[in-house]
Every structure is written in structure tokens, then in C-alpha cells.
Amino acid sequence: MYEFEIERPSSVADAVKALGQEDAQPLSGGQTLIPTLKARLAMPSVLVSLTGIKELQGVEMRDGALWIGGGTTHATVMHDAAESYPALAKLAARIGDPAVRNRGTIGGSLANNDPSACYPAAALASGATIETDRREIAADDYFQGMFTTALEEGEIVTGVRFPIPQAAHYEKFIQPASRFPLVAAYVAQFSDGVRVAITGASNEGVFRWTEAEAALSERFDADALDGLTLDGGNMIGDLHGSGAYRAHLCGVMTRRAVQAIA
Amino acid sequence: MTQVKMTVNGIPASGEVEGRTLLVHFLRDDLELTGTHVGCDTSQCGACVVHVNGNAVKACTMFAIEADGAEVDTIEGQAAPDGKLNTIQQAFQDHHGLQCGFCTPGMVMSAAALLKDNPKPSEAEVRHYLDGNICRCTGYHNIVKAIMAASGQEVSALAAE
Numbered sequence A: 001m002y003e004f005e006i007e008r009p010s011s012v013a014d015a016v017k018a019l020g021q022e023d024a025q026p027l028s029g030g031q032t033l034i035p036t037l038k039a040r041l042a043m044p045s046v047l048v049s050l051t052g053i054k055e056l057q058g059v060e061m062r063d064g065a066l067w068i069g070g071g072t073t074h075a076t077v078m079h080d081a082a083e084s085y086p087a088l089a090k091l092a093a094r095i096g097d098p099a100v101r102n103r104g105t106i107g108g109s110l111a112n113n114d115p116s117a118c119y120p121a122a123a124l125a126s127g128a129t130i131e132t133d134r135r136e137i138a139a140d141d142y143f144q145g146m147f148t149t150a151l152e153e154g155e156i157v158t159g160v161r162f163p164i165p166q167a168a169h170y171e172k173f174i175q176p177a178s179r180f181p182l183v184a185a186y187v188a189q190f191s192d193g194v195r196v197a198i199t200g201a202s203n204e205g206v207f208r209w210t211e212a213e214a215a216l217s218e219r220f221d222a223d224a225l226d227g228l229t230l231d232g233g234n235m236i237g238d239l240h241g242s243g244a245y246r247a248h249l250c251g252v253m254t255r256r257a258v259q260a261i262a
Numbered sequence B: 001m002t003q004v005k006m007t008v009n010g011i012p013a014s015g016e017v018e019g020r021t022l023l024v025h026f027l028r029d030d031l032e033l034t035g036t037h038v039g040c041d042t043s044q045c046g047a048c049v050v051h052v053n054g055n056a057v058k059a060c061t062m063f064a065i066e067a068d069g070a071e072v073d074t075i076e077g078q079a080a081p082d083g084k085l086n087t088i089q090q091a092f093q094d095h096h097g098l099q100c101g102f103c104t105p106g107m108v109m110s111a112a113a114l115l116k117d118n119p120k121p122s123e124a125e126v127r128h129y130l131d132g133n134i135c136r137c138t139g140y141h142n143i144v145k146a147i148m149a150a151s152g153q154e155v156s157a158l159a160a161e
């Protein structure tokens, strides 16, 4: 790692101020950032640690939606969302491994927007709202491609509001070496329709599979997906699987998610 | 350099660290607690698992500064001061839960974290919990057996492969 300083502010306001310094970057659980620093793929001069900021912590119901603070670990979501939003708690329970879950946070995951990350699928399928130190961003506008989001320089994800669907399920096909999904589908059923988000597949990062949404909103049954396919041409192809294979998995994972709910 | 203070295995410890100093390096190089191993240094293998405020974490994927003020427990604090192994360690010995022993500190610390939350885990729960602990020798079977035995469960029925 190159050298850098670490600052540990105790409020969002102080963190935002600290992030105004040249080449400053937020540090949350470090489960993505530390490996990146070790590989010398990032060269911040200051890391602004968010882990000591109380207002970024918590899982609670606010106005009928589930609010999760940006600095909340996967392990806390797994325990504290178990009753209010079980599908989300189960997703958190299968991120990485116990030690990763004890440090990694939802804000870090959403800020990073890894094309294979789990939370982006939950946020997009649930129609969540991302709260930052300066504004609110609808999930539909927030994810802008692989490792790209609507966040500006120095903007901090302070929380996420999840509308709670009538039923939901996240189906993850685990890539056992990385423990990330190879492909995963999040299906959320609301009174006014179904939303389906796919992660791990597209070169554009997480996306909504709108044809599947239309078919499932019409009739919530795995058979409603018959004949629907995605184009493997724009899907991630690597040593673990071709684009065509991932496109196929999108269908299989979505179908299983629907079966788990129905 | 920044001064950090923490309680390691119940004993106050302090030192000067850089921003980039990892907790595992502070433990090994400054405190000379070399039981915590670095297997991969890429957050994959779990040889470096320690407890920070009671939670299992990968000490290679946390900065020492982030553990300032924390209670840290490492493999060195597991046996009694007279060297008597704790239940989990003894079970690893009794059930041949190690061969070269490189992964063992992390396995024991992960097992301790599991049993604290879930005192009687099923075999499947043990295997799932060890997702982040890689062993290149044992094939895991005897590790799972040792953890089941340490939780006071009957293990003779687990196939002895």
C-alpha cells in the first residue's frame, strides 16, 4: 500500500469536511477498499473512516419503509432486518463469510457498485431510495454501470430506505472461490407490480429485467417466464462462464426466486 | 505515526502505527503475537481471524487504527495461562482437526465466534460458518468434527473420512 493518513470523524458533517481534502476517500468496512489499496489500485492521501459515526448506524422502520444506516454492517442487517424484511436479511446473511459480514457495510457495497454485488440487486428490485449527505436518489437513477453510481466526489451514502414488498426472494448462484454471486436475481412482489433485478451478469452492472417484470406482474408464476431470454452478447464473459451461460443463469435464478415465493 | 491503544487478550497494549498498518501486522510485528497468521493477504483464507469487540474479523483486512480502544482476542489468549488448551483447541487435537496447523489459529477463532452465537450448531451450520476459512491439508472433515465435539455433540456418527 502507498502511504496515507486515516481520520476518524464522529459526525457526517465532519466526515464531509474531511472529504473536502485533496485525494481523500471514505473508508467504511474496508472489505473492498483494503484489498484495492493492497493492489495499489487506489492512491488516496487521506482515508476518512466512517465506522465511528453513530448516525450512520441502525436498522429501523421509518414511515412504513425500512431505513438502514449507511455504516451498518451486513451482520447487523442479517440480525436486525430478519423480522421486518426477511429476504433482505437472508441476502445479508450470505454475503461473503462471517468475518466479511462483521466489517463490510451496506453503504460501502452501494457506493462501490461491484457488478456482482448483492445489495445493488436488493436496492433496485425494492425500489429503494439512497440517502446521502446532500440529497436522496432513487435506486433507478443511482446505479449507472459497472462500479459507477450517481454519487459525486466526496458524497457519502448515509442511509437506504427500502419499501417492503409483499413478498421477495434473492436467489444467488455462488461463485465459490470469491463467494460473490456468479449471477443472482432479486424478485420483489408489490401490490402494483413485480420488480426483478439481476446482478453478476451484465457488463453494465446491476439491471432490471423489464420483460420478466411485465410477465410476472401479469401472472406471478415461474411459467410466465417461459420463452423469455436475455442476450448474452452484453454479458460478462470470463473463465467462470461465458456471456451466454450467464444469460441462461439469469432465467434460472429468476425462475427459482419466483418458485421460492409462490 | 499515530498512537493506538487496545486491550489484547485482556492485557493493555499500545504502539505507534502508520495509517496503512494492518491490525495483523501490529499484532505480529509490534506485539510479537505471531499466532495470528497471514495466509493470503487478500481477505480470502481466514488464517488471520481474530475477535475485535467479540466479533470475528480478518486482521489482514482492518487497519490497526480502526482497532484503537477495542478489545482484541487472538489465538494466544485461548489457552489458560498454564498452557491448558481450551475446549475447542483440545477438540482439534483429539479429532485431528489439523495437519500443518497453518490455518488452525483462524479456524479456532472462527469456531469460538460461531459457538458463542450458536452453542449447538448443525454440521451444515458449521460448514457454512467456515466459508471464509481455507484449509489446504485436512479436507475440513476433522475440523467440522472437532467443532461439533467442542459443542458437546456426539460425533461418532459423522463419517470418518
Ligand SMILES: Cc1cc2nc3c(=O)[nH]c(=O)nc-3n(C[C@H](O)[C@H](O)[C@H](O)COP(=O)(O)OP(=O)(O)OC[C@H]3O[C@@H](n4cnc5c(N)ncnc54)[C@H](O)[C@@H]3O)c2cc1C
Binding pocket: A025, A026, A027, A028, A029, A030, A031, A032, A033, A034, A050, A070, A071, A094, A095, A096, A097, A100, A103, A104, A105, A106, A107, A108, A109, A111, A112, A114, A116, A117, A118, A119, A155, A156, A157, A158, A178, A179, A180, A181, B042, B043, B044
Ligand atoms: C471474501 C469476500 C467475499 C465477499 N463476498 C461478497 C458477496 O458475496 N456479495 C457482495 O455483495 N459483496 C461481497 N464482498 C464485498 C463486501 O460486501 C464489502 O463489504 C462491500 O462491497 C464494501 O463495503 P465496505 O463497507 O467494506 O466498504 P469499503 O471497502 O470501506 O469501501 C468500498 C468503496 O466504497 C466507498 N465508500 C464506503 N462507504 C461509503 C459511503 N457510506 N458513502 C460513499 N462511499 C463509500 C469507499 O471509498 C470505497 O471506494 C466480499 C468481500 C470479500 C473480501
Ligand code: FES
Binding pocket: B037, B038, B039, B040, B041, B042, B043, B044, B045, B046, B047, B048, B049, B058, B059, B060, B061
Ligand atoms: S490472511 Fe487474512 S484472509 Fe488470508
Ligand code: FES
Binding pocket: B097, B098, B099, B100, B101, B102, B103, B104, B134, B135, B136, B137, B138
Ligand atoms: S492444517 Fe494445514 S492448512 Fe489447515
